[in-house]
Amino acid sequence: MSTKGKVHLPTGQEALEKKGWYGAHKYLVLRRLSQAFFLFLFLMGPWFGIWWVKGNLAGSETFGILPLNDPLILGQMMASGHWPESTALIGGLIVLVVYALIGGRVYCSWVCPINPITDSAHWLHDKLGIQKGWQPKRATRYWLLGAVFIVSALTGTIAWEVVNPVTMVHRGLVFGMGWVWGMVLTIFLFDLLVARRGWCGHVCPVGAFYSLVGVKSLLRVSAVRRDACDDCMDCYAVCPENQVISPALKGKGGATPLILSPDCTNCGRCIDVCAMDVFAFTHRFDSNVEASPDTGAAIVPSEKTAA
Amino acid sequence: MSAANKKRVDRRRFLTDSARMAAGCAVAGSLLAYVTRDARALPQQAIRPPGALAEDDFLAACIRCGLCVRDCPYDTLVLADLGQDGPATGTPFFTARDVPCEMCDDIPCVAACPTGALDKDLTDIEDARMGTAVLVDQENCLNFLGLRCDVCYRVCPMIDEAIALELRHNERSGHHAIFAPTVFAEACTGCGICEKKCVLPEPAIKVLPVRLARGEPADHYRKGWEEKDAKGAPVVEGIIDLPDRLPGPGTDNLAAPGGFEPGLGAVDGSAGGFQPTFTLPGGTGQ
Numbered sequence: 001m002s003t004k005g006k007v008h009l010p011t012g013q014e015a016l017e018k019k020g021w022y023g024a025h026k027y028l029v030l031r032r033l034s035q036a037f038f039l040f041l042f043l044m045g046p047w048f049g050i051w052w053v054k055g056n057l058a059g060s061e062t063f064g065i066l067p068l069n070d071p072l073i074l075g076q077m078m079a080s081g082h083w084p085e086s087t088a089l090i091g092g093l094i095v096l097v098v099y100a101l102i103g104g105r106v107y108c109s110w111v112c113p114i115n116p117i118t119d120s121a122h123w124l125h126d127k128l129g130i131q132k133g134w135q136p137k138r139a140t141r142y143w144l145l146g147a148v149f150i151v152s153a154l155t156g157t158i159a160w161e162v163v164n165p166v167t168m169v170h171r172g173l174v175f176g177m178g179w180v181w182g183m184v185l186t187i188f189l190f191d192l193l194v195a196r197r198g199w200c201g202h203v204c205p206v207g208a209f210y211s212l213v214g215v216k217s218l219l220r221v222s223a224v225r226r227d228a229c230d231d232c233m234d235c236y237a238v239c240p241e242n243q244v245i246s247p248a249l250k251g252k253g254g255a256t257p258l259i260l261s262p263d264c265t266n267c268g269r270c271i272d273v274c275a276m277d278v279f280a281f282t283h284r285f286d287s288n289v290e291a292s293p294d295t296g297a298a299i300v301p302s303e304k305t306a307a
Numbered sequence: 308m309s310a311a312n313k314k315r316v317d318r319r320r321f322l323t324d325s326a327r328m329a330a331g332c333a334v335a336g337s338l339l340a341y342v343t344r345d346a347r348a349l350p351q352q353a354i355r356p357p358g359a360l361a362e363d364d365f366l367a368a369c370i371r372c373g374l375c376v377r378d379c380p381y382d383t384l385v386l387a388d389l390g391q392d393g394p395a396t397g398t399p400f401f402t403a404r405d406v407p408c409e410m411c412d413d414i415p416c417v418a419a420c421p422t423g424a425l426d427k428d429l430t431d432i433e434d435a436r437m438g439t440a441v442l443v444d445q446e447n448c449l450n451f452l453g454l455r456c457d458v459c460y461r462v463c464p465m466i467d468e469a470i471a472l473e474l475r476h477n478e479r480s481g482h483h484a485i486f487a488p489t490v491f492a493e494a495c496t497g498c499g500i501c502e503k504k505c506v507l508p509e510p511a512i513k514v515l516p517v518r519l520a521r522g523e524p525a526d527h528y529r530k531g532w533e534e535k536d537a538k539g540a541p542v543v544e545g546i547i548d549l550p551d552r553l554p555g556p557g558t559d560n561l562a563a564p565g566g567f568e569p570g571l572g573a574v575d576g577s578a579g580g581f582q583p584t585f586t587l588p589g590g591t592g593q
């Protein structure tokens with residue numbers, strides 16, 4: 001579908017006018033609230049003495065009974081030759097199952113404390129109009145994930161935890177920062193000046209791991225009203241992993257409108273930013289494509305692309 | 308481009324990309340390995356919690372979650388801050404001089420550990436071996452100077468077992484005793500209370516990692532006297548027990564080594580006694 005001779009508006013402008021500020025930022029707001037909520041759970045103890053949740057993202061205990069453990073760390077532990085006790089195994093299994101259902105990278109966009117840092121770096125990157133810089137392949141993180149397991153096995157240590165900014169920043173906030181601010185700044189500058197969307201989009205092996213966890217996840221974004229797409233490209237502009245959009249949005253023929261790539265973080269920004277309300281959260285078995293209200297009739301995608 | 312040509316180019320690109328990626332990961336992995344090796348150097352003053360596995364195994368097992376820190380009722384344990392504390396970032400330790408381990412009976416830190424980095428086999432805190440106290444500076448220890456400070460001895464939770472006062476002659480004054488605080492490593496848990504309470508500005512007694520505090524006998528060493536006790540007879544058959552040479556002049560007198568002759572009457576006339584085989588200068592002996 002053509003852009004109908006429209007002038008090019010700033011990203012999200014159209015959605016803003018059509019849906020209002022909250023409508024155009026709903027999932028962004030919810031996501032920030034979620035990030036703050038999960039951080040706050042851990043801070044309630046040290047700040048107010050309410051110890052509902054103890055520990056950090058590497059391992060925690062909620063209400064004195066519920067263990068939660070990072071399965072990536074447990075994986076490295078096993079590679080390095082230590083078999084964890086059942087508490088950690090149960091905790092790791094719970095986390096695995098939850099993210100396998102809701103999408104592994106929901107961890108990245110709704111929980112991880114690094115996300116606000118890289119998101120703000122990207123925001124400034126956009127504002128300043130900086131070149132995208134070094135763009136290593138998206139697959140780099142999977143290679144790095146493999147390297148992390150190999151190094152763990154060879155050195156007999158949980159290797160990634162020596163440098164992992166995710167757990168370091170979280171632990172810093174909950175237990176004491178030390179020089180962690182330096183790490184925060186490094187990641188920010190890396191994403192701002194060295195590589196656009198560099199850390200979360202190309203490098204971080206934690207994200208790669210959770211991608212693999214969520215390969216078959218139930219919760220998915222679907223380009224359910226893709227017939228209404230007016231090619232404004234705003235979703236591509238806001239999506240942190242925009243290679244995942246095309247197969248669903250521009251899928252030819254009977255191609256599923258579901259974004260099935262495990263790289264999708266289920267952040268919901270595409271839903272926010274689309275003035276035509278093309279995207280929606282659904283489950284992976286709902287490959288339904290809704291007819292566009294503009295075209296007035298249910299058009300089979302194959303017919304439409306042929307036209 | 309023909310299909311075959313395209314396929315060849317694709318294959319070439321795939322191979323180059325893979326090679327580049329593998330090389331990049333080898334570099335990144337080597338750096339990571341270097342950093343993990345570096346992180347193993349545990350500073351001497353950093354003591355791991357009770358039940359901690361040996362340092363190499365500990366770094367394979369500790370997920371740095373801090374649950375042991377949270378459950379420590381005395382706020383003894385802390386997680387190492389990045390770039391500030393010596394131990395691997397985020398791992399738990401304590402500094403005895405700041406807050407020593409109070410040796411809780413229920414060992415809550417070990418109970419809190421979800422992975423077994425703190426070994427649940429430790430059920431009696433007196434079996435903990437966090438380190439070993441060493442009286443590192445006899446020259447400044449008040450007891451060694453002849454005073455009765457005794458603080459390390461008094462505060463030791465394993466008093467008379469891990470630290471005892473051993474009497475010895477005070478050579479300086481000539482007629483006083485020195486109550487030397489003496490650590491028995493077999494019983495010392497390494498809790499660090501002695502180091503914490505030492506009254507000196509810099510403690511004369513310090514808890515050190517066991518590997519620094521102690522030597523280790525070779526596997527094949529046997530203590531003859533223990534073997535003899537166990538056997539009830541000399542270990543080597545048919546050994547001739549030669550008379551011992553004792554200090555002092557006249558020790559070559561095998562009939563009465565050191566001047567002792569059972570047959571001689573004592574000074575007070577009872578059986579057995581001492582008769583020097585030498586004469587003191589300017590005197591007639593005893």
